[in-house]
Amino acid sequence: KKFRLRTDHMALTYIQQCKNQTSRLMRWSLKIQEYEFSIEHVKGHMNAADMLSRIYNINSISKDVINQTNKNEILREYHNMLGHGSPSNMNFNIRKNYNWPGLTKDIQTFCDKCLICQKEGYEAINTKNKVIETKETDELWEIDLIGPIGNGKNKGYVVIIIDHFSKWVSTEIITNKTDSMVLDVINKAMLVNGKCPKRILVDCGKEFENDMLKEMVQKKNIKLDFASPKHHKTTGAVERVIKTFRNKLRKICEFKQENWKKYVEKTTFAINTSYHRAIRTSPYILKFGKMPRLEVDEKNKVTVKVEDKEKLLETIRKYREKYNKTIEKGRRKRSIEFKDGEKVLLFRKANNKMQANWIPGYRIIKRINHDAYQIRKGNRLIRANKIHLKRQV
Template sequence: MNKQIEELLKYDIIEESNSEWGAPVVMCRKTTGQLRFCCDFRSLNQVSATHFFPLPRLEDVFDSIGKSKAQVFSTLDLFSGYWQCGLDPSTAHKSAFVTPSGVYQWKRRPFGIASAPASFQHMLTHVLHGLNYQMALVYVDDILVFSRNFEEHMKNLQLVFDRLLSAGLTLKPSKCEFAQKEVLYLGHRISREGVKVDQSKVEAVKSFPVPKTETQVRSFLGLCNYYRKFIKNFAYIAKPLTNFTKKEVPFEWSEKCQKSFDKLKDALCSPPVLAYPDLSKPFILTTDASGTAIGYILGQFDSEGRERVCAYNGRSLSQSETKWSISEKECLAVLEGIKNYHVYLANSHFKIYTDHQALNWLSSIKQSTGRLARWYVLLQGYDYEICFRRGSKNTNADCLSRREYPHTDNNLPEPEDSIPSIDVNQISTSEPNNSEPVEITFFFTENPPIQRPILAAIDTPTEFNITTENIGDAQKDCPDFKDMYTYLSNDTLPEEKKRADKVKHDFQQYCLLDGVLYHFFQPRSRGVKHKDRFIKQLALPRKFRNDVLASYHNLGHFGFDRTYFAMQQKYFFPGMYQAVADYIKGCDMCQRAKQPAHAKRVPLTNMPIQDTFSRWHLDIIGPFQALTKESYRYILIIVDSFSKWTEAFPVRFKSAEEISRILHREIFSRYGTCHSLVTDRGQGFASKLVAAINQIYNVKHSFSSSYHPQTNSVAERTNKTIIQCMRTLVHENQLNWPELLPGILMAFRMTPSASLEFSPFYLVFGKEMNLPLDTNLIPKPDINKNLVHHIKNVLDNLKIARTLATENLKHAQEYQKIAL
């Protein structure tokens, strides 16, 4: 705690105090091991006056967007928003808190003080006065900027940035999105087509599994009965299902049952059951927990006093959460609901309906220790009232807590990781972010161009709280590896027979080196004779898996094969195959940017397989957007036919001069003379100058058939992937694509292709490329102990890898012929 106090003093967020006020401090440990610094302001909030400031009405928000005919949108999020608001010196002493090292008070607005969201809304509305509803919208700390076109959008962003700058406010780049066609704002998807309800609001009902027992039918009917007054002809529609509630009716699911089930689900996900949130009216949050899942529903009462739904949600409990007490599970449902619907609940009074009466005692906990007490402290910034509702009256949330959901991983962070509070580990003089600056010129009619940074969506981690020293400790604590680690370190088997048998069965696949556990994997050999070839994989603990998944996928946003094969060369954990698949399916950037692939059946003629750097395939793609006439407009792609090692050079023109210069300076001087080049019949490639260069280096030049680019399929596939990467990483109308090429090439070279099963980097250098995260996780080998052995090992690896890659390539070619 003392260390955190020193940091808060250093950055002028708190100061020493002699105030008679004194809130206790709670240090909440996150699942990552970091600490959250929280003050228990319950006593202060009870005697504080309520600051009311009206929130924007959704109707006004949608009307202003519709009238502007907006087509380009940006969402802005302030960095540690509350800390950017100073406290009135005359009342700052009331924010004092007590620590073992003394009494301190806040100089900036802390989390947890009542009415903080309203005050923040008031402040931002004042800062953007005159721009509100014209080009920007403000909801607490979320700002939406909208415009009719990109040029107008740049001007509008400039105006908003100038206002924020003059007020001394800073943004959090990692949570901002710029110049998007569609954004999620206030729980709605806003685009040029209009405003649509976010489908995640009703996913918990739409994905409701078909009941398999009478009990499950009763549970589903409990949800339907709760809103039956809004469902026309409810009794008639539900009759095939309600028949199951009769004792003499056997459970046999029929087509009529399925139609009834589907109609009821559709009714629950449509008006009048489903209603638009009205920000001027109070919300209600209905929650419930069972032994296996939690459910929560956001709703409001209409003008006639009838409860209507704004959103449904729920999830399964992880294995560790199922072991919690019932009070902790019920409180977890409340926190998950508030976390998911924070945008609606942060600045208004709302009621929480639960059938667990013990939650009414939550506010009376005296000591700020334990999971329930910590959670209550984290919720003190919300204005809510807990209301008890008997289980028989709580059937809507009860149903969602009893349905089946996909498995929830044990690594899921506790809600306290997501509920707003103070993360002392994030204090810094400037906000570290996971994006790279891109120069964009903002055009004005009177002033000269001004260069301003806009952040590109390169989500590549640059800082990691991981070191090789804590890998072994994490493995010892990881449920997937602790039994094996203990057995290999001191020959102790688990007491449980099933676990002990698994260790005895698998231990030959593991080894313990310098306190770090590794797994050995033997890939396919395709019948190639060689000494036993194993890949040494780091046994990856659960706490580091999301970081590794993000690091490997986000570098180039490649598909499953490339991402999985790249990780497989260095890491292992149970279920890695499915984890990679799930991560890629859930990647928002890929879903928004990538287009579905359509297989095309074309006659296949395979070119002979040659050694590394013996045959290069060339092509030019473009033109791309350029800032000036002198800027780069094209990309020259050069791919080695065997290893798939790729070079890409931005060029201004598709001229013979540029192609010849790059071949001479960048290819032949670096990789030596090749046997042949393969290109199309473009004017730049079919020139006398390129022919002269080829003659000097004694290179055979082959041309693909006219109107048949498949002849140069190696380059064509690379072109497609590079364009896909650029579509994912470059936002619309941003001109930074030349700066992205080195990162895209790095991703290409480190990821294996499905046909080779080796990365280009490995086939060239005999070792795998390291990412920044790898240098922290994987211990550095000491090659000085036996340098000759190390060199021999690299050469052996190259020989084996190239032989296997050749066989894999032949196999892939034969498979493609059979598939056709």
């Protein structure tokens, strides 16, 4: 049926008249030839949007609700849920339920001003890694231990298990890293998961390299692989999770190790709800198809969006297909310069695993050379390389 197309897009009116068409215009012309229509240009001020184009979204929170107090409450709750999450993680999670002008900037400012976040972090190291490829959940589990954490009766270890494809993390606290305790944790993880992995990758620790574990995997038809000695990059996925886990655990318990055990579950939840670049979403959403519902969401009556898991899996497959031959390279840090009088944090590797690596309260006194500065805290005057300094907001 013939119809008339009215538009304020002047260039579109020439698609049926242009003689010397480019290849792209030619393809579009061929595409629309099956339709019988005429194009009529309408001036912009005469082409106002109709009511349906401006229909009010009843599921969104009104602008009056998102005042500055509510913004701070939302930012604080999501920041804490994600274990003092990064701006990108907060942006990913908050935008599932909220949106307001300047949201990205507000998130960045909130994170920059968090002193706990400023006190945490490591030095950046350039690396060149060989990529391990997996195509489905439970194809490969990487397992390792963190610890010992704490001392005396509070001393313990955390067994970390990560599914290489979905990036889902499971943790369990054990008092000693004996082969029997570690084996119990692995068996429990398989029971909770409802399925055994096809392959397990571990390091050469005695808690893994023993007859009990070898006998178990043989019975369950699981392939057991060991990483190269003293080469942690072989188990890169779990090593990276361990680094993230330590960072978040320290921040969640505010660098106090007395009650660290009660924060392990919260830390694991924070990791699983954080955005992961390798899967283009969070492990929680990939597993359950939706975001967890927080107290602030209940308060604001937010409807949790349900994701299409098949589309998520297809996105992961396409992304990995595109980059399956790419070797990840470490990024070089941008050159950072400091001015006299600026407040900075000083990096000092903490002996205690639950203490902060960055110490606040220093000020730049002067620049000694291209890479070194003289800094002061109280009566202490020291020299520091700029890679061990970062601005305190």
